[in-house]
Amino acid sequence: MAIHRGSVLFGHVVGSVLQAVISVVLVGAVGVAMGFRSTDATALEWLAALGLLTFFALAFTWIAVGMGMGSPNAEAASNNAMPLILLPLISSAFVPLHSMPGWFQPIAQYQPFTPAIETLRGLLLGTEIGNNWWIALTWCLGLSILGHRWSKTQFDRDPK
Template sequence: MSALTLAVRDSNTMLRRNLLHARRYPSLTLNLLLTPVMLLLLFVYIFGDVMSAGLGTGGGADRSAYLAYLVPGILMLTIGSTTIGSAVSVSTDMTEGIIARFRTMAIHRGSVLIGHVLGSVLQCVMSVVLVGAVAVAIGFRAVDSTALEWILAVGLLALVSLALTWIAVGMGLSSPNVEAASNNAMPLMILPLLSSAFVPVDAMPGWFRPIAEYQPFTPAIETLRGLLLGTGIGHNGWLAVAWCLALTALGYLWSTSLFNRDPK
């Protein structure tokens, strides 16, 4: 059996293992999923009338306009919050000794991390679908999006999921315990709150605008917003892809370096 065949077989086994763990312990996924759903409902039904004024659309009759603006940001927030579970899962494996046992078995070394990454990306996609279904149920509609734009939107969500998952895996491997892993991964959920997810960058104070503009989530959100709503994307598309590729490479190198380090 070739090395590639072994890698695919063992990675598939690890993927099934992680999906079974997610099914047996759904509380973590549900807790992380409830945050973007609650924020979606809160900002639409409690703050929607006020926040729509920041879009320059006026009062309460334009709550639907703010819903359309909000959903792409909430979908990115969903990915960020879901990947926190990956950091917790990896840290759990490291602290409970199962990784040490895997090191003694005749399995492909990288399959352990690949299983975590693929499992997390699938969970991110399912979480996005569920949150998107809630958004559609309360009135969100994409505006004249073509089939190609839908494909690009799904591809962007998957690419962001992959990038953030590798970063989360590195955070989990570098954390001494599960609690630290959960805390270390919190920026993955906080950064979307400091982006253009809820209000346009132009409406922010001048001193804060560079923070919101030059971070990974804002270009991704603006690109997704353009694909779903037909707004201008400009240079955000290339920035989003560049951020995702850079974070994927950084997370991969960081995670594999930590994982391949000989235990003390």
């Protein structure tokens, strides 16, 4: 059966994003079951948080696909995106920016996870969001475009 060549790439991305969304919903349900309560978050804020997480998953899925497409074999493809796991650890996820060493604050502040985390905190916990929401969306859009173009270029170069 003939299919559009790009549907393989898009199908993989859509499947990965759906898997990430299901994982986020399950983790959120476990958090609520264990006692997490959002103080004043409305249903719209919960949906906005889910939307941001979905957009974030899309962006990093495209980046991971690009990294995998540039790999020489399947083993390397599965390991090339591993450094992305470190990004949340060097963000404001665990330690507030102002309590980090001065030399480390710019590293943590100017990467994609910090504005996304601060936006999620603002949506669900009522903290100040400031301009973090549009910085997070800009990161997501930029990484999505970059990852898509990178992946598509490599996919189109493949003679198969």
